[in-house]
Amino acid sequence: MSDWTDPTIPVSCGAVLLDEQGRLLILRPTYKSGWTIPGGVMEADGETPWEACRREVLEETGIEVTDGRLAVVDTRGAKRDEQLGIRFLFHCGTVTRRQAGRIRLQEEEIAEHRFAPVEEALSLLRKRVRRRVAAALEADGGCVYLEDGQRRDEVG
Secondary structure, eight states: OOOOOOOOOOEEEEEEEEETTSOEEEEEESSSSSBBOSEEEOOSSSOOHHHHHHHHHHHHHOOOOOOOEEEEEEEEOOOSSOOOEEEEEEEEEEEOHHHHHTOOOOTTTEEEEEEEOHHHHHHHBOHHHHHHHHHHHHSTTSOEEEETTEEOTTOO
16 A cells, blocks of 8 residues: 555636726735735535635625626646646636726735736736736637646647
């Protein structure tokens, strides 16, 4: 009988949210540089990726997400100083003007938010997040599989 341990792989889940003009909701975190989208780490207490996405959006913005579709699964390869990670990105549709007016940021984690035109938002996002969001917006209703932000042609 061989010894083995359960693998511990960090999983994070994010949300693509657009306003009625098609602009992307982006957030500027307090704890790292650059801009990102709503989302964060999945809890190890049995939380699913969809539950983590919904919880993180609610915590960070006060927006209650009720609908979404899985748009991207990305694996971040293990590096010298980083562990293998899995990233789920859900396209969660449109934030109404009313919802946008009620955004309440999680002050200890989020410094500011804005809805930016997609091209501008992509230029502001951190590189890894940018690649996932771009793939999600190009997915046209499907789901895209990425490895380190790059499509794998053999996985359709």
